Amino acid sequence: MSERRQLINVAYRLLGSLADAEDVVQETYARWYALAPAQRDAIENPDAWMTTVASRICLDLLGSARKRRERYVGEWIPEPLPEHSEWATASAPADPADRVTLDESVNMAFLVVLESMTSAERVAFILHDVFRYSFAEVAEIVGRSPAACRQLASSARRRVGAAPPPTAPSSRSGAVVREFKHAWEAGDINGLIALLDPNATATADGGGMVQATLVPIVGAEAIVRGLIEVASKAPGLTMLERTVNGQPGLVLQQGGVTGTVMAFEIVDDHITQIWAVRNPEKLRPWTAL
Numbered sequence: 001m002s003e004r005r006q007l008i009n010v011a012y013r014l015l016g017s018l019a020d021a022e023d024v025v026q027e028t029y030a031r032w033y034a035l036a037p038a039q040r041d042a043i044e045n046p047d048a049w050m051t052t053v054a055s056r057i058c059l060d061l062l063g064s065a066r067k068r069r070e071r072y073v074g075e076w077i078p079e080p081l082p083e084h085s086e087w088a089t090a091s092a093p094a095d096p097a098d099r100v101t102l103d104e105s106v107n108m109a110f111l112v113v114l115e116s117m118t119s120a121e122r123v124a125f126i127l128h129d130v131f132r133y134s135f136a137e138v139a140e141i142v143g144r145s146p147a148a149c150r151q152l153a154s155s156a157r158r159r160v161g162a163a164p165p166p167t168a169p170s171s172r173s174g175a176v177v178r179e180f181k182h183a184w185e186a187g188d189i190n191g192l193i194a195l196l197d198p199n200a201t202a203t204a205d206g207g208g209m210v211q212a213t214l215v216p217i218v219g220a221e222a223i224v225r226g227l228i229e230v231a232s233k234a235p236g237l238t239m240l241e242r243t244v245n246g247q248p249g250l251v252l253q254q255g256g257v258t259g260t261v262m263a264f265e266i267v268d269d270h271i272t273q274i275w276a277v278r279n280p281e282k283l284r285p286w287t288a289l
Contacts, residue, residue: 003047007054012100013126014058015065016078016111018285024061028054048137055123055141062119073208075216077275078111079282080261083243102246105130108263108275110160111245117156124149125156173266174241177248180264180271181239184231189224196220197270207279210259223274251286258286 007028011021028050032040043049069076081100104110105126114122120142127133127141128149135146135153142149176195183191202223206212217223231237240251244263252260261283265273277283 003050006047007050009101010051010126010131011054011058012081013105013111013114013130014055014123015061016115017282018079018081018100019281020061020065024054024057027057051133052137052141055127059119059123059142062122066119073206074212074214075203075205076115076207077203077205077277077282078108078115080108080244080249080263080275080277080286081106081246082285083246102243104246106245107247108245109265109273112275113160116159118152120144121152121156121159124152125160128153129157172269173264174248176266176269176271177250177264178241181241181250184227185239187228187231189228192224192227193220195271196223197267197272200270200272200274202226202274202276204276205279205282207281209280210278212276212278258283261286 004025007025008018008021011024012018015021015024031053032046032050035043040046081102083102100106114126117125123142124135124138127138128135133141135149138149138153139146142152144152180192180195182188183195198220199218200220200223201216201218202213203216204212213226217226234252234254236254238253240253242249242251242261244250244261247263249264250262251258252262259278261277263275263277264271
């Protein structure tokens with residue numbers, strides 16, 4: 001299971017999708033067990049072998065994923081992950097989501113930046129900078145020279161450097177989200193505007209399966225108008241404070257059914273980014289909440 005946890009952690013960061021990460025792990029194990037016993041015995045480091053295979057599968061999937069996302073309806077947001085202690089129960093068996101380490105490398109802002117990288121950049125950067133694989137090991141996985149992989153990671157770092165660095169959640173971040181929740185529940189327009197950066201951006205992901213804005217909303221006042229409209233059209237909406245990808249977030253439920261998971265980026269006590277995931281296919285780990 002420790003091998004499975006490692007593979008899930010690597011694959012989720014590479015793909016931004018828990019469902020795809022699970023498929024990658026299953027395919028990796030299938031290839032392992034397809035080997036003859038003598039072939040498996042000849043592998044000195046099974047962990048390294050599995051990570052190499054999983055990463056190569058991810059590299060292939062990243063290429064096809066880019067093509068799929070060109071046809072995606074609206075904005076594509078990485079699949080949100082819950083804090084397992086908030087939803088795993090004795091009656092609900094543990095999902096692989098509870099094995100994803102929720103650190104700064106999976107907060108939503110960081111995952112969104114990863115989406116701007118080429119497939120090779122993303123693999124080189126995640127394996128070297130996040131999981132500390134050597135460039136020689138990365139080179140074996142991506143099929144390029146160590147020097148080329150070093151350049152890929154450097155290019156990826158520049159993309160990350162152009163964005164705000166990922167930060168660990170603070171107690172104040174949780175307070176800001178709580179104030180946002182209370183103001184939204186109360187329909188306090190001025191209170192909501194005060195919590196948002198004037199140039200804040202809100203992005204929704206419905207995947208064409210549920211109603212969601214197809215382009216990001218920019219500006220505090222425009223975002224607040226949208227929030228008030230959502231609340232007016234959803235009587236009985238319940239807002240729950242939950243950890244989303246290691247950061248304070250909100251889960252919106254109606255009739256006990258999770259319909260939206262919201263992640264936030266908070267800078268200097270103001271919300272600068274809101275990501276609202278509504279695509280039901282991305283909310284599977286949240287159905288027990």
